[in-house]
Amino acid sequence: xxxxxxxxxxYKTGDKALAEVSLTVPKGQVVGLIGPSGAGKSTLIRCxxxxxxxxxGKIALSGAELTGLGPRALxxxxxxxxxxxxxxxxxxxxxxxxxxxxxxxxxxSFWQSFTRRFPSADIERAYRLLDRVGLMExxxxxxxxxxxxxxxxVGIARALSQExxxxxxxxxxxxxxxxxxRQIMRLLIEICAERGLPAIVNIHDVPLAxxxxxxxxxxxxxxxxxxxxxxxxTESVLTxxxxxxxxxxxRKDGEADRVAEAEAVxxxxxxxx
Amino acid sequence: MTGYPTTWRRPPQIVTDRRWRIVLxxxxxxxxxIGMGSVEVNWARMMEGxxxxxxxxxxxxxxxxxxxxxxxxxxxxxxxxxxxTSTVVGVAISIPIGIGxxxxxxxxxxxxxxxxxxxxSRSLQEIIIAIFLVAMFGFGPFAGFLTLSFATIxxxxxxxxxxxxxxxxxxxxxxxxxxxxxxxxxxxxIQPQVMPRLIGLSLYRLDINFRESAVIGIxxxxxxxxxxxxxxxxxxxxxxxxxxxxxxxxVMVAEYSSSYLRKFLQ
Numbered sequence: 393x394x395x396x397x398x399x400x401x402x403y404k405t406g407d408k409a410l411a412e413v414s415l416t417v418p419k420g421q422v423v424g425l426i427g428p429s430g431a432g433k434s435t436l437i438r439c440x441x442x443x444x445x446x447x448x449g450k451i452a453l454s455g456a457e458l459t460g461l462g463p464r465a466l467x468x469x470x471x472x473x474x475x476x477x478x479x480x481x482x483x484x485x486x487x488x489x490x491x492x493x494x495x496x497x498x499x500x501s502f503w504q505s506f507t508r509r510f511p512s513a514d515i516e517r518a519y520r521l522l523d524r525v526g527l528m529e530x531x532x533x534x535x536x537x538x539x540x541x542x543x544x545x546v547g548i549a550r551a552l553s554q555e556x557x558x559x560x561x562x563x564x565x566x567x568x569x570x571x572x573x574r575q576i577m578r579l580l581i582e583i584c585a586e587r588g589l590p591a592i593v594n595i596h597d598v599p600l601a602x603x604x605x606x607x608x609x610x611x612x613x614x615x616x617x618x619x620x621x622x623x624x625x626t627e628s629v630l631t632x633x634x635x636x637x638x639x640x641x642x643r644k645d646g647e648a649d650r651v652a653e654a655e656a657v658x659x660x661x662x663x664x665x
Numbered sequence: 666m667t668g669y670p671t672t673w674r675r676p677p678q679i680v681t682d683r684r685w686r687i688v689l690x691x692x693x694x695x696x697x698x699i700g701m702g703s704v705e706v707n708w709a710r711m712m713e714g715x716x717x718x719x720x721x722x723x724x725x726x727x728x729x730x731x732x733x734x735x736x737x738x739x740x741x742x743x744x745x746x747x748x749x750t751s752t753v754v755g756v757a758i759s760i761p762i763g764i765g766x767x768x769x770x771x772x773x774x775x776x777x778x779x780x781x782x783x784x785x786s787r788s789l790q791e792i793i794i795a796i797f798l799v800a801m802f803g804f805g806p807f808a809g810f811l812t813l814s815f816a817t818i819x820x821x822x823x824x825x826x827x828x829x830x831x832x833x834x835x836x837x838x839x840x841x842x843x844x845x846x847x848x849x850x851x852x853x854x855i856q857p858q859v860m861p862r863l864i865g866l867s868l869y870r871l872d873i874n875f876r877e878s879a880v881i882g883i884x885x886x887x888x889x890x891x892x893x894x895x896x897x898x899x900x901x902x903x904x905x906x907x908x909x910x911x912x913x914x915x916v917m918v919a920e921y922s923s924s925y926l927r928k929f930l931q
Contacts, residue, residue: 497840
């Protein structure tokens with residue numbers, strides 16, 4: 393369980409990215425974080441594993457306090473938090489296997505990681521995860537040889553190899569096409585359900601968030617302006633989050649995407665039949 | 666619709682006032698004329714020089730590899746040894762300095778120390794260092810080896826540091842998020858990104874060092890340069906021609922093989 397209390401982040405430039413954000417994510421819940429660009433979504437999830445240093449407030453993961461830790465203790469706590477990135481953030485010139493194993497860096501000594509002599513349990517887990525995300529035969533390929541969807545699967549496997557207690561997901565589908573986006577979201581949701589893993593997913597595609605998330609938090613100018621199930625995300629709520637806009641047009645787009653996807657699946661089924 | 670202009674000229678970007686542009690142009694031309702007028706040219710000496718230059722060119726056209734071959738081959742071996750050892754040592758020292766001189770990896774005090782080492786190494790020209798080191802350690806290749814190592818540090822560290830500062834931060838952030846230590850971060854996120862360029866730069870430095878070894882030999886730092894200097898002092902332009910041809914051949918071989926290798930590594 394993740395508890396964030398009165399989290400505030402003010403950048404050196406004086407921009408207030410987050411203002412007294414409080415939220416609780418129970419075990420197994422997948423939360424979508426929506427809001428316009430600059431609302432502080434990215435800052436919020438980076439404050440949780442302290443890639444961005446919060447100005448004030450408290451963050452606790454299953455009781456353990458994350459703020460105010462020294463470098464060594466912080467590295468130990470970061471192991472418990474898996475992160476999945478926009479544009480994948482794989483180390484392009486390393487192999488898929490090395491990328492997945494890099495999730496274990498916090499657990500092994502420098503020498504072990506330098507010589508690539510990871511414990512056999514780590515290697516077994518890495519293969520199991522690659523099999524789970526459907527990339528078993530790509531283990532020895534270089535990460536930059538894969539397609540976008542495949543790379544994001546490697547990103548997921550890397551985060552899971554940490555055996556995390558929380559997943560932070562930053563715009564996982566921002567650079568993927570609509571169909572691959574849905575496949576990746578589905579995979580994420582399945583994996584979270586399998587492991588009872590809580591996740592916070594930054595997402596700017598509202599229909600996608602409504603389709604997959606159990607709970608949605610709307611952020612505007614660093615403040616939580618909505619927190620509830622996706623069904624409650626009405627037009628007036630969206631206007632509070634994003635400002636005035638014709639929401640029905642966007643809904644129709646989302647609908648069109650879904651219809652197109654269903655057709656594509658049907659066509660594929662016909663071809664393979 | 667009519668009435669739009671049919672001609673367009675790019676507006677001046679630097680000096681926008683027309684009068685200032687004219688004044689500046691006139692001033693630059695005047696400075697150039699006065700400057701050229703102040704250079705003293707001794708035409709008689711130039712005519713004579715043409716003759717000497719021709720003798721040099723004839724030496725080139727009839728290079729004599731045989732009569733001084735022992736000196737040439739010894740100088741060559743000395744130069745190649747100097748080049749290789751100084752490149753290896755220089756690059757090895759450059760890596761920690763380059764990492765320390767990268768703003769995104771090192772704390773400010775380390776950054777400033779490493780940057781000042783680079784600044785010192787780059788501001789001193791090879792010949793000046795060579796003269797100084799020859800005075801300290803005597804004639805011969807050891808002074809040359811130290812000179813080239815010192816020059817290599819400035820070159821490789823600076824370019825490596827700049828390359829590290831240009832990496833894709835997202836990859837480093839992802840590795841940091843796994844709980845990796847600083848050393849693991851350098852090894853898993855930074856090294857894969859900068860390795861091809863580091864190898865390319867080292868090969869490039871190898872052929873620069875070979876060329877420089879010929880130059881610093883002239884001030885007494887050993888190698889093929891010393892042989893070349895002796896040949897010119899003795900007016901043996903045919904042997905000097907042979908030495909220059911050997912240098913050119915080796916530089917060309919190094920150039921082609923290193924560019925091939927770099928392409929292969931990408």
